[in-house]
Amino acid sequence: MRVTRSHHNPRIQPADVIPSSPAMQVIGVFNPGVACHNDETVFLVRVAERPICKEGECLVPVFDAVSREIRIRRFLLADSKIDVSDARVVKTPEGNYLTSISHLRVARLQPDGSFRVDQQPALMPQTEYEAYGIEDPRITLIGDVYYVTYSAISDRGIVAALATTRDFREFERAGIIFHPDNKDVALFPSLSGGKYYALHRPSSSLYGRPEIWIAESEDLLCWGNHKHVMGVRPGSWDSGRIGASAVPFLTDYGWLEIYHGADEHNRYCLGAVLLDTEEPWKVLARSPSPILTPEMPYETDGFFGKVVFSCGALVIGTDVQIFYGASDTSIASVEIPLSGILEQLGVTIREVV
Amino acid sequence: MRVTRSHHNPRIQPADVIPSSPAMQVIGVFNPGVACHNDETVFLVRVAERPICKEGECLVPVFDAVSREIRIRRFLLADSKIDVSDARVVKTPEGNYLTSISHLRVARLQPDGSFRVDQQPALMPQTEYEAYGIEDPRITLIGDVYYVTYSAISDRGIVAALATTRDFREFERAGIIFHPDNKDVALFPSLSGGKYYALHRPSSSLYGRPEIWIAESEDLLCWGNHKHVMGVRPGSWDSGRIGASAVPFLTDYGWLEIYHGADEHNRYCLGAVLLDTEEPWKVLARSPSPILTPEMPYETDGFFGKVVFSCGALVIGTDVQIFYGASDTSIASVEIPLSGILEQLGVTIREVV
Numbered sequence: 289m290r291v292t293r294s295h296h297n298p299r300i301q302p303a304d305v306i307p308s309s310p311a312m313q314v315i316g317v318f319n320p321g322v323a324c325h326n327d328e329t330v331f332l333v334r335v336a337e338r339p340i341c342k343e344g345e346c347l348v349p350v351f352d353a354v355s356r357e358i359r360i361r362r363f364l365l366a367d368s369k370i371d372v373s374d375a376r377v378v379k380t381p382e383g384n385y386l387t388s389i390s391h392l393r394v395a396r397l398q399p400d401g402s403f404r405v406d407q408q409p410a411l412m413p414q415t416e417y418e419a420y421g422i423e424d425p426r427i428t429l430i431g432d433v434y435y436v437t438y439s440a441i442s443d444r445g446i447v448a449a450l451a452t453t454r455d456f457r458e459f460e461r462a463g464i465i466f467h468p469d470n471k472d473v474a475l476f477p478s479l480s481g482g483k484y485y486a487l488h489r490p491s492s493s494l495y496g497r498p499e500i501w502i503a504e505s506e507d508l509l510c511w512g513n514h515k516h517v518m519g520v521r522p523g524s525w526d527s528g529r530i531g532a533s534a535v536p537f538l539t540d541y542g543w544l545e546i547y548h549g550a551d552e553h554n555r556y557c558l559g560a561v562l563l564d565t566e567e568p569w570k571v572l573a574r575s576p577s578p579i580l581t582p583e584m585p586y587e588t589d590g591f592f593g594k595v596v597f598s599c600g601a602l603v604i605g606t607d608v609q610i611f612y613g614a615s616d617t618s619i620a621s622v623e624i625p626l627s628g629i630l631e632q633l634g635v636t637i638r639e640v641v
Numbered sequence: 642m643r644v645t646r647s648h649h650n651p652r653i654q655p656a657d658v659i660p661s662s663p664a665m666q667v668i669g670v671f672n673p674g675v676a677c678h679n680d681e682t683v684f685l686v687r688v689a690e691r692p693i694c695k696e697g698e699c700l701v702p703v704f705d706a707v708s709r710e711i712r713i714r715r716f717l718l719a720d721s722k723i724d725v726s727d728a729r730v731v732k733t734p735e736g737n738y739l740t741s742i743s744h745l746r747v748a749r750l751q752p753d754g755s756f757r758v759d760q761q762p763a764l765m766p767q768t769e770y771e772a773y774g775i776e777d778p779r780i781t782l783i784g785d786v787y788y789v790t791y792s793a794i795s796d797r798g799i800v801a802a803l804a805t806t807r808d809f810r811e812f813e814r815a816g817i818i819f820h821p822d823n824k825d826v827a828l829f830p831s832l833s834g835g836k837y838y839a840l841h842r843p844s845s846s847l848y849g850r851p852e853i854w855i856a857e858s859e860d861l862l863c864w865g866n867h868k869h870v871m872g873v874r875p876g877s878w879d880s881g882r883i884g885a886s887a888v889p890f891l892t893d894y895g896w897l898e899i900y901h902g903a904d905e906h907n908r909y910c911l912g913a914v915l916l917d918t919e920e921p922w923k924v925l926a927r928s929p930s931p932i933l934t935p936e937m938p939y940e941t942d943g944f945f946g947k948v949v950f951s952c953g954a955l956v957i958g959t960d961v962q963i964f965y966g967a968s969d970t971s972i973a974s975v976e977i978p979l980s981g982i983l984e985q986l987g988v989t990i991r992e993v994v
Contacts, residue, residue, distance in 0.1 A: 445845030492798030510865035514817040
């Protein structure tokens with residue numbers, strides 16, 4: 289399978305992004321959702337920021353919904369009760385925090401292949417459910433409205449929230465669509481059998497694993513009839529956890545979903561799954577091996593290394609152009625022929641959409 | 642506050658229930674949902690069964706949705722990799738199991754205060770999501786349909802499912818309404834501000850605690866706009882976990898919800914919370930101390946001791962009659978004056994509904 293990374297990679301890096309305030313530093317710009325708007329390719333990128341720390345301390349940013357400010361909590365790394373073994377999380381006796389706080393920002397692809405990143409955030413943490421940040425947007429165009437699903441993190445848990453926009457300038461929040469814990473929500477762009485569908489990724493504390501489920505809706509706000517779609521594969525590249533990545537798109541053979549999977553060592557790869565057109569909870573075929581693995585330096589090293597993680601893809605001619613976060617640090621893209629993905633899925637090609 | 646336990650307590654015990662098959666023994670009948678149907682008081686009771694074990698072994702019942710049989714897994718208690726420190730759960734390297742499997746059965750209150758328990762189950766595990774059993778029904782009458790919410794447990798996680806009945810003879814499953822992990826779902830019996838509401842209890846793995854949330858719906862099948870309602874109280878009787886218990890009922894002062902709370906030692910008590918009539922996510926008042934604590938021998942000793950846990954209550958005249966599971970073993974009831982509960986909540990009584 290031909291896998292062609294962009295020669296512009298990494299296409300956006302932290303240094304390309306202006307912090308949302310002078311007290312913060314941008315440590316990651318990654319996991320972009322993508323859409324076509326008018327004649328532009330528009331992105332919502334996740335920008336992760338943290339306060340500038342002195343040696344030996346860890347400053348944790350938490351949005352306070354009452355004062356509408358980001359408050360800083362300070363922990364000393366020498367404190368034996370503090371666990372920072374995962375670069376993303378600070379575990380403390382009083383609860384867990386994130387070491388950075390993320391917001392969403394608009395970026396636009398320029399004719400020369402570069403990106404113009406807005407100087408101001410598009411969506412900042414705003415509610416009590418977003419106290420630890422908002423992350424990993426997926427954008428689905430339905431009618432003339434762009435539906436943005438994103439993860440909201442707080443001491444209430446991890447929830448999936450919805451916002452809408454028509455122009456990528458004004459956004460409207462539409463509330464929490466999936467309760468704790470849930471993330472990796474991708475809305476299908478059209479009805480199947482008269483219903484809207486969403487892939488989602490609940491977590492279970494005592495039984496079950498982080499796997500891909502589906503729910504149905506008539507209004508995109510209220511969701512039900514949850515079904516398990518597919519699970520992790522012990523011994524495989526996606527043995528630890530899986531979730532939807534890009535918004536699914538329709539092919540002649542069914543819905544194609546680019547999903548992510550991680551193994552027990554938190555190495556994140558991308559794979560593909562083909563879902564039935566009318567009954568999208570039915571898996572028709574699934575990648576035996578990844579379609580993209582972390583190999584390049586920007587994919588193996590960074591804030592959280594060995595990660596390729598997508599929130600969006602576009603079909604450009606006969607290629608699938610996948611945008612992805614690399615090592616929770618930067619944004620990259622890769623082109624893979626749709627026929628190659630379908631062949632890997634065992635589909636006998638009639639005609640590629 | 643006057644708290645009058647029934648002199649019939651415990652009102653139903655395991656010996657009163659015929660096993661669903663000769664290979665099984667009933668170890669618990671508890672956590673009943675309650676409703677009035679025609680002129681009868683009808684219950685759905687949770688019946689927990691397990692295979693008859695020999696000494697030194699633990700036989701775990703798992704429903705297999707393909708063969709439609711309950712399969713038995715055998716673990717040796719001498720195996721150091723097996724953890725049975727919680728009587729309800731077997732933790733093994735391959736995953737966690739329940740030591741018993743529950744189904745739901747109809748019981749009817751008789752004129753002499755005794756109960757007639759159906760000889761056959763009303764709802765048995767039937768789907769892959771019910772492999773470890775179905776538990777803790779709450780019954781809400783809306784129009785002429787009784788909506789039954791219950792927990793379904795499997796290696797997919799703990800989900801909240803919905804079934805409906807009009808006569809307590811035929812039941813129809815309506816799918817999973819809340820994804821993993823979720824339990825303790827209580828549907829409000831009427832619209833508030835044009836929406837249906839449900840209290841629910843998600844769990845969060847890394848952030849958050851098991852606490853009470855609310856969701857809204859227009860059709861009782863698809864749910865959204867999730868909001869956090871209330872949390873645990875450190876140092877209090879409900880410091881560890883809380884969840885809705887009985888179906889909320891309307892008073893002149895708001896929705897009255899009998900909820901359960903447990904402390905860090907898994908001692909389960911009942912309390913009350915008053916929710917705003919039109920905006921039921923708003924807490925008006927909450928029990929400073931429990932309205933019922935495990936005190937009687939049948940409440941302190943049993944399969945899982947120190948537990949009073951309700952799934953249903955009736956307003957009888959000026960009293961609230963609360964039915965509850967005692968020690969995950971038997972069913973009991975208690976009468977508490979509504980005025981007493983409201984006074985404990987700090988409500989200045991105008992007139993009791």
